[in-house]
Amino acid sequence: MLVRHVLWALPDPDDALGRWTRLLRTPGTMLLVEGLWGTGAGIASGTCRELVLRHRSRADVVPLTDPSLWGKEISDERYLVISRS
16 A cells, blocks of 8 residues: 555544555555655654554654655655555
8 A cells, every 4th residue: 555645634644544554455565655844744754653553563764865756855854654564
């Protein structure tokens, strides 16, 4: 399952993660591309990881800082959370 820049905007991210986890087949991989942008919108990687760990046994954060991913240098937090069962 791949989710990109959605979790932070949901009214109940914890509930959404629970539902998404139940939809995954075993073994299932969840990929969340999120960030905490310079505008103040988003979700910090630590918070996102903690939310995932409420529903899954593993959550690894990978920073996405390479300018080629965004077309420019970035100064805010952009990351990928990988959760494999």
